[in-house]
Amino acid sequence: xxxxxxxxxxxxxxxxxxxxxxxxxxxxxxxxxxxxxxxxxxxxxxxxxxxxxxxxxxxxxxxxxxxxxxxxxxxxxxxxxxxxxxxxxxxxxxxxxxxxxxxxxxxxxxxxxxxxxxxxxxxxxxxxxxxxxxxxxxxxxxxxxxxxxxxxxxxxxxxx
Amino acid sequence: xxxxxxxxxxxxxxxxxxxxxxxxxxxxxxxxxxxxxxxxxxxxxxxxxxxxxxxxxxxxxxxxxxxxxxxxxxxxxxxxxxxxxxxxxxxxxxxxxxxxxxxxxxxxxxxxxxxxxxxxxxxxxxxxxxxxxxxxxxxxxxxxxxxxxxxxxxxxxxxxxxxxxxxxxxxxxxxxxxxxxxxxxxxxxxxxxxxxxxxxxxxxxxxxxxxxxxxxxxxxxxxxxxxxxxxxxxxxxxxxxxxxxxxxxxxxxxxxxxxxxxxxxxxxxxxxxxxxxxxxxxxxxxxxxxxxxxxxxxxxxxxxxxxxxxxxxxxxxxxxxxxxxxxxxxxxxxxxxxxxxxxxxxxxxxxxxxxxxxxxxxxxxxxxxxxxxxxxxxxxxxxxxxxxxxxxxxxxxxxxxxxxxxxxxxxxxxxxxxxxxxxxxxxxxxx
Numbered sequence: 001x002x003x004x005x006x007x008x009x010x011x012x013x014x015x016x017x018x019x020x021x022x023x024x025x026x027x028x029x030x031x032x033x034x035x036x037x038x039x040x041x042x043x044x045x046x047x048x049x050x051x052x053x054x055x056x057x058x059x060x061x062x063x064x065x066x067x068x069x070x071x072x073x074x075x076x077x078x079x080x081x082x083x084x085x086x087x088x089x090x091x092x093x094x095x096x097x098x099x100x101x102x103x104x105x106x107x108x109x110x111x112x113x114x115x116x117x118x119x120x121x122x123x124x125x126x127x128x129x130x131x132x133x134x135x136x137x138x139x140x141x142x143x144x145x146x147x148x149x150x151x152x153x154x155x156x157x158x159x160x
Numbered sequence: 161x162x163x164x165x166x167x168x169x170x171x172x173x174x175x176x177x178x179x180x181x182x183x184x185x186x187x188x189x190x191x192x193x194x195x196x197x198x199x200x201x202x203x204x205x206x207x208x209x210x211x212x213x214x215x216x217x218x219x220x221x222x223x224x225x226x227x228x229x230x231x232x233x234x235x236x237x238x239x240x241x242x243x244x245x246x247x248x249x250x251x252x253x254x255x256x257x258x259x260x261x262x263x264x265x266x267x268x269x270x271x272x273x274x275x276x277x278x279x280x281x282x283x284x285x286x287x288x289x290x291x292x293x294x295x296x297x298x299x300x301x302x303x304x305x306x307x308x309x310x311x312x313x314x315x316x317x318x319x320x321x322x323x324x325x326x327x328x329x330x331x332x333x334x335x336x337x338x339x340x341x342x343x344x345x346x347x348x349x350x351x352x353x354x355x356x357x358x359x360x361x362x363x364x365x366x367x368x369x370x371x372x373x374x375x376x377x378x379x380x381x382x383x384x385x386x387x388x389x390x391x392x393x394x395x396x397x398x399x400x401x402x403x404x405x406x407x408x409x410x411x412x413x414x415x416x417x418x419x420x421x422x423x424x425x426x427x428x429x430x431x432x433x434x435x436x437x438x439x440x441x442x443x444x445x446x447x448x449x450x451x452x453x454x455x456x457x458x459x460x461x462x463x464x465x466x467x468x469x470x471x472x473x474x475x476x477x478x479x480x481x482x483x484x485x486x487x488x489x490x491x492x493x494x495x496x497x498x499x500x501x502x503x504x505x506x507x508x509x510x511x512x513x514x515x516x517x518x519x520x521x522x523x524x525x526x527x528x529x530x531x532x533x534x535x536x537x538x539x540x541x542x543x544x545x546x547x548x549x550x551x552x553x554x555x556x557x558x559x560x561x562x563x564x565x566x567x568x569x570x571x572x573x574x575x576x577x578x579x580x581x582x583x584x585x586x587x588x589x590x591x
Contacts, residue, residue: 042521044353053504055353055496055511057521064516067386071523077382079530116533150261152358152491155526 011105012093014137019090027069034139041143079157084114103130123147170198175586178578183550187539190362196487204229208316210472211235215350224262238279245317246281246303281305312337332407336466340474342423345458347499355494355519359529361536363484370467371414371573383523402568405559410469410580412573417463441505455506469580494518549574
């Protein structure tokens with residue numbers, strides 16, 4: 001059993017690594033961070049926890065994640081090609097639960113997107129459910145709670 | 161001397177920018193702020209505007225907030241289950257009395273001085289009323305209410321007490337609304353949630369898009385690539401038997417997939433392989449084979465987009481609601497629909513399908529948004545110029561309902577909408 005400090009360092013490193021992959025559009029590697037049963041969720045309702053029973057902005061299982069990445073990479077999406085870059089800042093990482101198999105952590109994220117020369121900012125709380133194992137941590141669930149989730153967002157052609 | 165703008169002429173000027181004969185409109189209609197102000201007045205404040213679906217206010221005390229153009233309104237259901245659309249403005253000093261998106265309440269209370277209004281808008285109570293003795297009576301100060309009528313659960317309101325009843329306004333579109341509402345799969349259609357996004361462009365760019373099949377294989381190539389082969393074939397409809405029909409009063413329908421116009425027809429067909437998981441889930445919920453067939457067929461929505469002028473469409477499986485914010489900004493809601501009381505597997509499937517294409521993170525909407533943003537930006541090039549909506553003009557036929565009908569990728573629907581726009585922008589001049 002790791003000490004809290006070790007675990008926090010491991011989780012923080014993992015979250016930073018994931019953020020770096022996404023900002024640098026290393027989507028295939030990002031896909032490999034997931035368990036097969038993992039869910040990537042961006043809710044519209046921040047009070048809701050029954051995501052399957054609710055309309056979300058995104059609720060991606062493994063198939064949908066693969067398709068989402070394919071759409072961003074295959075050069076067929078005009079909006080994906082218009083996204084210049086994203087830079088996300090991740091901080092305030094806190095372990096909420098540390099079990100033998102699952103670690104639940106929460107952090108703050110601010111994602112900045114440059115599109116058509118304009119900066120758009122997305123602040124969010126991000127909740128990670130991470131599976132521990134011999135290969136290190138894997139994403140079992142990632143819930144991106146955008147501050148502006150129920151507002152009128154700009155369209156999104158990247159991955160939070 | 162500074163140039164004085166003759167506001168009376170703006171409506172007529174805008175109307176003149178729609179060239180019905182040649183099927184084209186001046187690009188300035190997207191970017192002239194004076195024309196935009198006139199549109200709010202002459203179109204949005206002057207016709208039936210969609211404010212919500214009855215399932216969003218299911219019980220006595222239910223409400224939701226909405227907008228008609230820039231004007232905030234509340235759709236509420238009173239204790240007798242009557243629907244009201246109220247201006248969201250306290251009669252005292254003008255504060256909004258409700259900021260929640262939706263909910264349930266007994267009263268709307270102004271946060272400023274505590275005036276309390278009933279669900280029907282009547283002023284019920286206010287602190288220290290004696291200072292109004294001899295000034296006014298409470299009964300004179302309800303929240304101002306709008307004329308409200310609904311059809312098939314779709315609630316519309318208008319500031320204009322003189323226009324025709326809603327059903328007359330919908331006219332030829334009613335038949336298509338009836339067909340659209342069959343997608344509850346035997347259950348009443350119910351709102352399951354909504355996606356909200358905005359784009360930096362004029363509202364009419366979105367209005368045009370709903371009956372624009374021509375863009376689909378180009379803009380939505382990445383979406384089609386994400387589908388299985390059989391579903392991708394269904395979306396390959398430009399060479400099919402579909403059509404666009406001008407239904408009058410600015411309304412139009414674009415039939416992309418004729419075999420999915422009537423979801424209660426062809427129920428004897430076997431369930432396609434790609435729907436087997438949904439079918440099994442419905443069987444597991446105890447549904448009979450007949451019900452399973454009906455639900456599976458309804459799950460993916462209809463094969464058409466119905467555009468209702470000026471702000472809502474019944475678009476395959478969802479409502480698209482637009483709101484003009486400014487000449488160069490439009491807010492859009494994509495309202496997901498399911499069946500009220502329908503099996504979980506059915507409603508879950510409908511939500512997952514909605515998430516797949518719609519909303520700010522769908523596989524379709526961001527590419528639409530990109531195209532519309534580029535239209536707005538590009539329309540600023542040059543001092544004068546036309547937007548073409550003349551596709552298919554020379555090949556019109558008359559539909560069985562006696563309407564102009566063109567090929568599925570014609571711009572017949574856009575021309576219908578602009579004709580109504582022209583009429584409304586010019587007509588107010590006669591007042």
